[in-house]
Amino acid sequence: MYYEKDADLGVLKGKTIAIIGYGSQGHAQAQNLRDSGLNVVIGLRPGKSWDTAKNDGFEVLSVEDAARRADVINILLPDETQPKVYSQSIEPNLKSGAAIMFSHGFNINFGQIRPTADKDIFMIAPKSPGHMVRRTYVEGFGVPALIAVEQNATGQAYEIGLAYAKGIGSTRAGVIETTFREETETDLFGEQAVLCGGTSALVKAGFETLIEAGYQPEVAYFECLHELKLIVDMMYEGGLASMRHSISNTAEYGDYVTGPRIITAETKAEMKRVLEDIQTGKFSRNFLLDQSNGAFMHATRRKEAEHPIEQVGGSLRELMHWIKK
Ligand SMILES: NC(=O)C1=CN([C@@H]2O[C@H](COP(=O)(O)OP(=O)(O)OC[C@H]3O[C@@H](n4cnc5c(N)ncnc54)[C@H](OP(=O)(O)O)[C@@H]3O)[C@@H](O)[C@H]2O)C=CC1
Ligand SMILES: CC[C@](O)(C(C)=O)C(=O)O
Numbered sequence: 001m002y003y004e005k006d007a008d009l010g011v012l013k014g015k016t017i018a019i020i021g022y023g024s025q026g027h028a029q030a031q032n033l034r035d036s037g038l039n040v041v042i043g044l045r046p047g048k049s050w051d052t053a054k055n056d057g058f059e060v061l062s063v064e065d066a067a068r069r070a071d072v073i074n075i076l077l078p079d080e081t082q083p084k085v086y087s088q089s090i091e092p093n094l095k096s097g098a099a100i101m102f103s104h105g106f107n108i109n110f111g112q113i114r115p116t117a118d119k120d121i122f123m124i125a126p127k128s129p130g131h132m133v134r135r136t137y138v139e140g141f142g143v144p145a146l147i148a149v150e151q152n153a154t155g156q157a158y159e160i161g162l163a164y165a166k167g168i169g170s171t172r173a174g175v176i177e178t179t180f181r182e183e184t185e186t187d188l189f190g191e192q193a194v195l196c197g198g199t200s201a202l203v204k205a206g207f208e209t210l211i212e213a214g215y216q217p218e219v220a221y222f223e224c225l226h227e228l229k230l231i232v233d234m235m236y237e238g239g240l241a242s243m244r245h246s247i248s249n250t251a252e253y254g255d256y257v258t259g260p261r262i263i264t265a266e267t268k269a270e271m272k273r274v275l276e277d278i279q280t281g282k283f284s285r286n287f288l289l290d291q292s293n294g295a296f297m298h299a300t301r302r303k304e305a306e307h308p309i310e311q312v313g314g315s316l317r318e319l320m321h322w323i324k325k
């Protein structure tokens, strides 16, 4: 694990870091790096993010101009957008010896971006949503991250990568070394099976079961979604044991006897098939195919927004002034 003492911000002093994209990760990493005293420019197309980055006080350039200026460039565009922008706007304008960074290994791992041999290629992957990358930094800490070096053309990739990780606050929390392949496959698996796909399916199924049995939607919302954060906060702080220490014996007994009825051997067998689809490239091919017109994604976004849990949750959260803050 790498910490503050292992990273020297001085490696990046006097260099220009171009952050391409100003979305979830882009805005957070750019603001943290600037607050760490580093020189950051933002590369974008004209539009909403351009205006936001400008209002936040950044020098905003076209992607082409940002690439020309960059000593280090972090491509923080949506994964499906990166290959075209890289080949059309970034690659032709990069200096020889520039360092190319990612925060997720998707496009290198699946061969969608293939930089030339004279460039450093590495990744600092925060294990956190972008907005928490910023929030924890402002609070004086940071989120854990992974470092992976794919190509070390200058021999300086680790030093630059660790300095970058320090700049976004991650060496305060700890940085673990990995490979592009391990980060890509575990990240995709985690978000699909556990963190996002698994959790949202579990929450919706629990909520639907209660309201179909005639219970109040508001009660079902508190039980299956709202309280989840409070339970997960305890797991985050002290693992499963700490959560089980705080809940009642009744809940702990129910945890042991009912958990395996919900997440069964068949669920785990399906998880293995999900992982295989990621490893073989089947998932990435399907994702990129859908993103060429976005048909499944757009239809599903609309359908999910209409789910009763979103309707009741929207009204309840209006009353939760502490969340709005
Ligand atoms: N979201 C997260 O928390 C995490 C993301 N990652 C990785 O970080 C990377 C960035 O993801 P994320 O932050 O979610 O991305 P977002 O979808 O939040 O970022 C979109 C940004 O890219 C800009 N953009 C989109 N298309 C173009 C284009 N053609 N030219 C110029 N700018 C464009 C958008 O600008 P506009 O307003 O003009 O559309 C916007 O600023 C991905 O590799 C992702 O896997 C890794 C860890 C966590
Ligand atoms: C869990 C989803 C994530 O991998 C993340 C926030 O780490 C992502 O791709 O957004």
Ligand SMILES: [Mg+2]
Binding pocket: 126, 127, 128, 187, 191
């Ligand atoms: Mg992730």
Ligand SMILES: [Mg+2]
Binding pocket: 104, 187, 188, 191
């Ligand atoms: Mg991810």
